[in-house]
Amino acid sequence: MASGPPPSAAKLYRPNRFVSLPAELNPDTYDTSLEKRRAEAERLAIRSRLKRQYQLQLNNPSPPAVIENPALIRWAYAKSQNVYPTFRPTPRTSVLGAVYGLGPLIFWIFVLKTARDRKEKGIQEGKYKQPFSVFL
Secondary structure, eight states: OOOOOOOOHHHHOOOOTTSOOOTTTOGGGOOOOHHHHHHHHHHHHHHHHHHHHHHHHHTOSSOOSOOOOHHHHHHHHHHHTOOTTTOOOOHHHHHHHHHHHHHHHHHHHHHHHHHHHHHHHHHHHTSSOOOOOTTO
């Protein structure tokens, strides 16, 4: 007499005694409650309906001017309108903005001013020729 089909690889799998089983594969951590499975099935049905609707719009021989993709709209909103989670104005970012924004400007003003003052002092002491001026 022939016995039933051989057991699947999943049933034959036993974790290695030298390596711990990841939490994702540990059967004790599965939540197989009926309401969770029902919620997952409902989300999958919604996702498949949206995907089918998008595919029908995309492959329509006479398509509308704009095909609306809800996921793309959400992504565009998150990138353009909802910027607060990625940047928060704090004292640190304010100081860094001032340092990087005003720092180079103040540095070059100081450098050019000291160079001008040094040259003016040299002209007054007679080390340089005084530049030609029409109004003097």
